[in-house]
Amino acid sequence: MVNVVDEKVNQVVESGKQVPEPPGFELPLLLFAGFRSIIDRLHAELAEQGHPDVRPAYGFAMQAIGLGGATASEIGRRLGVSKQAAGKTVDKLEQLGYVERADDPADARRKVVRLTGRGIDSLRRSAAIFEELREDWVGALGADRVRALETDLRVMAPADGFRLDVAGWFGA
Secondary structure: OOOOOOOOOOEEEEOOEEEEOOOOOHHHHHHHHHHHHHHHHHHHHHHHOOOOOOOHHHHHHHHHHOOOOEOHHHHHHHHOOOHHHHHHHHHHHHHHOOEEEEEEOOEEEEEEEEEOHHHHHHHHHHHHHHHHHHHHHHHHHOHHHHHHHHHHHHHHOOOOOOOOOHHHHOOO
Protein backbone atom coordinates (compact mmCIF):
# COMPACT_ATOMS: atom_id res chain seq x y z
CA MET A 1 0.00 0.00 0.00
CA VAL A 2 1.25 3.47 -0.87
CA ASN A 3 1.82 5.90 1.99
CA VAL A 4 -0.94 8.51 1.67
CA VAL A 5 0.48 10.91 4.23
CA ASP A 6 2.13 13.90 2.65
CA GLU A 7 5.21 15.03 4.55
CA LYS A 8 4.24 18.67 4.06
CA VAL A 9 0.80 18.42 5.64
CA ASN A 10 0.43 20.57 8.76
CA GLN A 11 3.38 22.76 7.91
CA VAL A 12 3.55 26.51 7.52
CA VAL A 13 6.01 28.46 5.43
CA GLU A 14 7.58 31.27 7.42
CA SER A 15 10.35 33.46 6.01
CA GLY A 16 11.18 30.84 3.41
CA LYS A 17 11.40 28.04 5.99
CA GLN A 18 8.88 25.33 6.61
CA VAL A 19 7.83 25.27 10.23
CA PRO A 20 5.79 22.31 11.48
CA GLU A 21 2.38 23.05 12.93
CA PRO A 22 2.24 22.58 16.71
CA PRO A 23 0.51 19.44 17.94
CA GLY A 24 -3.26 19.71 18.39
CA PHE A 25 -3.14 19.28 22.16
CA GLU A 26 -1.13 22.48 22.52
CA LEU A 27 -4.04 24.83 21.69
CA PRO A 28 -6.22 23.97 24.70
CA LEU A 29 -3.17 24.05 26.97
CA LEU A 30 -2.20 27.50 25.72
CA LEU A 31 -5.77 28.77 26.06
CA PHE A 32 -5.93 27.43 29.61
CA ALA A 33 -2.51 28.90 30.46
CA GLY A 34 -3.63 32.30 29.16
CA PHE A 35 -6.84 32.04 31.19
CA ARG A 36 -4.91 31.04 34.32
CA SER A 37 -2.42 33.87 33.92
CA ILE A 38 -5.26 36.41 33.79
CA ILE A 39 -7.24 34.86 36.66
CA ASP A 40 -4.18 34.36 38.88
CA ARG A 41 -3.09 37.98 38.37
CA LEU A 42 -6.64 39.16 39.04
CA HIS A 43 -6.78 37.34 42.36
CA ALA A 44 -3.35 38.52 43.44
CA GLU A 45 -4.47 42.10 42.82
CA LEU A 46 -7.83 41.55 44.53
CA ALA A 47 -5.98 40.26 47.59
CA GLU A 48 -3.87 43.44 47.58
CA GLN A 49 -7.06 45.50 47.40
CA GLY A 50 -8.69 43.91 50.45
CA HIS A 51 -10.30 40.74 49.07
CA PRO A 52 -7.81 37.98 49.92
CA ASP A 53 -10.48 35.29 50.33
CA VAL A 54 -12.03 35.57 46.86
CA ARG A 55 -11.35 32.49 44.75
CA PRO A 56 -12.19 32.02 41.06
CA ALA A 57 -15.25 29.91 41.88
CA TYR A 58 -16.54 32.65 44.17
CA GLY A 59 -16.15 35.27 41.46
CA PHE A 60 -18.05 33.12 38.99
CA ALA A 61 -20.78 32.53 41.58
CA MET A 62 -21.08 36.24 42.37
CA GLN A 63 -21.40 36.94 38.63
CA ALA A 64 -24.15 34.30 38.46
CA ILE A 65 -25.95 35.93 41.40
CA GLY A 66 -25.78 39.35 39.74
CA LEU A 67 -27.11 42.60 41.11
CA GLY A 68 -30.69 41.34 41.09
CA GLY A 69 -30.02 38.26 43.22
CA ALA A 70 -30.80 34.63 42.48
CA THR A 71 -31.90 31.41 44.15
CA ALA A 72 -29.46 28.53 44.65
CA SER A 73 -31.20 26.66 41.81
CA GLU A 74 -30.75 29.61 39.46
CA ILE A 75 -27.10 29.97 40.46
CA GLY A 76 -26.52 26.27 39.84
CA ARG A 77 -28.17 26.47 36.41
CA ARG A 78 -26.17 29.54 35.44
CA LEU A 79 -22.91 27.86 36.47
CA GLY A 80 -23.76 24.40 35.15
CA VAL A 81 -23.49 22.81 38.60
CA SER A 82 -25.96 21.18 40.97
CA LYS A 83 -28.12 23.17 43.38
CA GLN A 84 -26.15 21.51 46.20
CA ALA A 85 -22.78 22.60 44.78
CA ALA A 86 -24.11 26.13 44.31
CA GLY A 87 -25.45 26.06 47.88
CA LYS A 88 -22.03 25.13 49.29
CA THR A 89 -20.42 28.01 47.44
CA VAL A 90 -23.14 30.38 48.65
CA ASP A 91 -22.58 29.15 52.23
CA LYS A 92 -18.90 30.06 51.98
CA LEU A 93 -19.62 33.43 50.36
CA GLU A 94 -22.09 34.17 53.15
CA GLN A 95 -19.48 33.28 55.81
CA LEU A 96 -17.02 35.65 54.11
CA GLY A 97 -19.58 38.47 53.96
CA TYR A 98 -19.95 38.62 50.17
CA VAL A 99 -23.62 37.54 50.00
CA GLU A 100 -26.70 37.34 52.17
CA ARG A 101 -29.83 35.25 51.99
CA ALA A 102 -33.23 36.91 52.13
CA ASP A 103 -36.84 35.81 51.80
CA ASP A 104 -38.19 36.06 48.27
CA PRO A 105 -40.97 38.67 48.39
CA ALA A 106 -42.83 36.80 45.62
CA ASP A 107 -42.61 33.35 47.27
CA ALA A 108 -42.00 32.92 51.01
CA ARG A 109 -40.80 29.33 50.44
CA ARG A 110 -37.76 30.53 48.49
CA LYS A 111 -34.58 32.24 49.59
CA VAL A 112 -32.88 34.74 47.33
CA VAL A 113 -29.13 35.20 47.50
CA ARG A 114 -28.05 38.81 47.17
CA LEU A 115 -24.64 40.42 46.97
CA THR A 116 -23.63 42.54 49.95
CA GLY A 117 -21.70 45.77 49.63
CA ARG A 118 -18.52 43.73 50.02
CA GLY A 119 -19.57 41.43 47.17
CA ILE A 120 -20.40 44.36 44.90
CA ASP A 121 -17.07 45.99 45.76
CA SER A 122 -15.16 42.85 44.81
CA LEU A 123 -16.96 42.65 41.44
CA ARG A 124 -16.34 46.34 40.71
CA ARG A 125 -12.66 45.95 41.55
CA SER A 126 -12.51 42.79 39.41
CA ALA A 127 -13.96 44.66 36.44
CA ALA A 128 -11.34 47.40 36.77
CA ILE A 129 -8.52 44.87 37.15
CA PHE A 130 -9.73 42.93 34.09
CA GLU A 131 -9.51 46.17 32.09
CA GLU A 132 -5.91 46.66 33.26
CA LEU A 133 -5.01 43.04 32.42
CA ARG A 134 -6.53 43.38 28.96
CA GLU A 135 -4.45 46.51 28.44
CA ASP A 136 -1.36 44.47 29.36
CA TRP A 137 -2.25 42.03 26.57
CA VAL A 138 -2.81 44.94 24.19
CA GLY A 139 0.60 46.30 25.16
CA ALA A 140 2.25 42.95 24.47
CA LEU A 141 0.31 41.85 21.37
CA GLY A 142 -1.23 45.01 19.93
CA ALA A 143 -4.86 46.14 19.96
CA ASP A 144 -5.70 44.61 16.58
CA ARG A 145 -4.40 41.17 17.55
CA VAL A 146 -6.24 41.19 20.89
CA ARG A 147 -9.51 42.25 19.20
CA ALA A 148 -9.00 39.56 16.54
CA LEU A 149 -8.35 36.94 19.23
CA GLU A 150 -11.50 37.96 21.09
CA THR A 151 -13.54 37.85 17.87
CA ASP A 152 -12.17 34.43 16.97
CA LEU A 153 -12.88 33.05 20.44
CA ARG A 154 -16.47 34.35 20.25
CA VAL A 155 -16.87 32.42 16.99
CA MET A 156 -15.52 29.23 18.57
CA ALA A 157 -17.28 29.53 21.94
CA PRO A 158 -20.60 27.72 22.34
CA ALA A 159 -23.56 29.88 21.30
CA ASP A 160 -25.62 28.70 24.29
CA GLY A 161 -23.35 30.38 26.84
CA PHE A 162 -20.49 29.52 29.10
CA ARG A 163 -20.33 26.54 31.42
CA LEU A 164 -18.11 27.19 34.37
CA ASP A 165 -18.17 23.76 35.96
CA VAL A 166 -14.46 23.15 35.41
CA ALA A 167 -14.29 21.18 38.66
CA GLY A 168 -16.73 18.71 37.11
CA TRP A 169 -14.04 17.78 34.58
CA PHE A 170 -11.98 16.41 37.45
CA GLY A 171 -14.79 14.60 39.26
CA ALA A 172 -15.15 17.22 41.98
